[in-house]
Amino acid sequence: MKKQSEAMIPTPNGVFRMIAYADDNKDLMPHVVLVHEDLDSYDNVVMRIHSECLTGDLFGSKRCDCGEQLDKALQIIGEEKGILIYLRQEGRGIGLINKLKAYQLQDTGMNTIDANIHLGFEPDERDYEVASEILKDLGVKSVRLLTNNPEKVNGLNEYGIQVAERLPIIISPSKENKAYLQIKNDLMGHLLD
Ligand SMILES: Nc1nc2c(ncn2[C@@H]2O[C@H](COP(=O)(O)OP(=O)(O)OP(=O)(O)O)[C@@H](O)[C@H]2O)c(=O)[nH]1
Ligand SMILES: [Zn+2]
Numbered sequence: 001m002k003k004q005s006e007a008m009i010p011t012p013n014g015v016f017r018m019i020a021y022a023d024d025n026k027d028l029m030p031h032v033v034l035v036h037e038d039l040d041s042y043d044n045v046v047m048r049i050h051s052e053c054l055t056g057d058l059f060g061s062k063r064c065d066c067g068e069q070l071d072k073a074l075q076i077i078g079e080e081k082g083i084l085i086y087l088r089q090e091g092r093g094i095g096l097i098n099k100l101k102a103y104q105l106q107d108t109g110m111n112t113i114d115a116n117i118h119l120g121f122e123p124d125e126r127d128y129e130v131a132s133e134i135l136k137d138l139g140v141k142s143v144r145l146l147t148n149n150p151e152k153v154n155g156l157n158e159y160g161i162q163v164a165e166r167l168p169i170i171i172s173p174s175k176e177n178k179a180y181l182q183i184k185n186d187l188m189g190h191l192l193d
Contacts, residue, residue, distance in 0.1 A: 001133045004030060008037065013078030021134055032086040033134060034074075039081050042139045044164045046082035048073040048146040049131045049156075051089040054096055062176035063103065069169050073146050076167075083140070085131050092116070093125030111183050123188065128155025135161050148190045 004027070006019040015037040020030035039045065050057075050073065056066030077084055091099030094116065102115035113123040135143070135156075142162035145153060146169045153163045170192060173181045184190040 001031075001130055001137075003137065009034070011074070011078075013074045014038075014081075016084075021130075021137075029088045031088055031130060031134065033138070034077070034084040034086070035138065036077065036081040036083070039083065042141055044142050044144050045140050046077060046080035046144045046146070046167070047084065047140075048077065048082075048169070049085045049087060049128065049152055051087055051092065051126060054090060055099075062174055064177055064180060065171040065173075068171045072169055072171070076146060076169075083138070085134055087126075087131060089126045092123075093127075094119070094121050111187075112180055113183065113187060124151065126151075126155075128152060129159050132156055132159030132161045148184075148192055150189055150191065 001021055001023060004020045004022050004025045006017055009016050009018045016034040017037060019033040019035065021033060022030035050066075050070055053061075053064060053066035055061035056064045057070050060067050074084060076082070090096050091102065094102070098119055098121070101119055102112070105115040105118055106112060110118060116123050132155075140161070142164045143156065144165040144167055145156065145163050146167045147153065148168055148170065150166075153166055156163050168191065181192060185192040
């Protein structure tokens with residue numbers, strides 16, 4: 001995993017250096033990193049690791065809270081001069097084709113965990129080694145991580161990045177994503193209260 005290219009990108013939340021990380025420069029789905037132009041310390045950096053959710057991030061799907069979490073995180077990262085790592089972990093690592101199959105199963109009454117298992121996957125296939133490698137490459141030593149998912153905290157600690165603090169990023173449930181958020185809270189270890 002290494003830096004393949006970078007450029008400055010002005011956004012509504014500030015100017016960021018966008019860096020594309022991949023194993024080689026032909027990769028069509030590089031991981032995307034946004035580093036605030038005024039980031040000045042590599043200790044206790046405010047940051048988010050966001051798992052790709054095309055449906056929520058780009059199209060505003062109401063089935064999940066991803067799009068709203070991304071907006072809120074970028075706002076905070078803009079204010080605090082932090083970093084966003086956008087990992088290509090669509091569908092908790094099963095990809096878009098399988099996520100849509102999982103959604104179809106959920107529309108017949110299965111929950112988000114059982115749908116993954118029914119398709120032959122773990123409930124969550126993600127790993128945070130790549131994110132840790134990227135943080136080390138950037139020179140980041142410790143972070144304040146925007147997440148409700150303790151697995152992300154453990155994942156970074158496991159690979160040698162110190163999580164100094166977890167910053168919750170709670171979105172009010174809507175009627176469409178209420179059941180999904182309830183499962184995350186009750187069965188997937190997310191801290192949503
Ligand atoms: N397989 C599967 N993936 C889903 C489903 N709903 C959302 N996702 C994916 O789940 C990922 C986001 O994970 P979440 O569990 O919502 O949140 P998180 O990233 O673990 O935790 P936070 O940092 O608190 O947001 C994205 O990759 C989404 O595409 C679903 O029903 N099935
Ligand atoms: Zn989502």
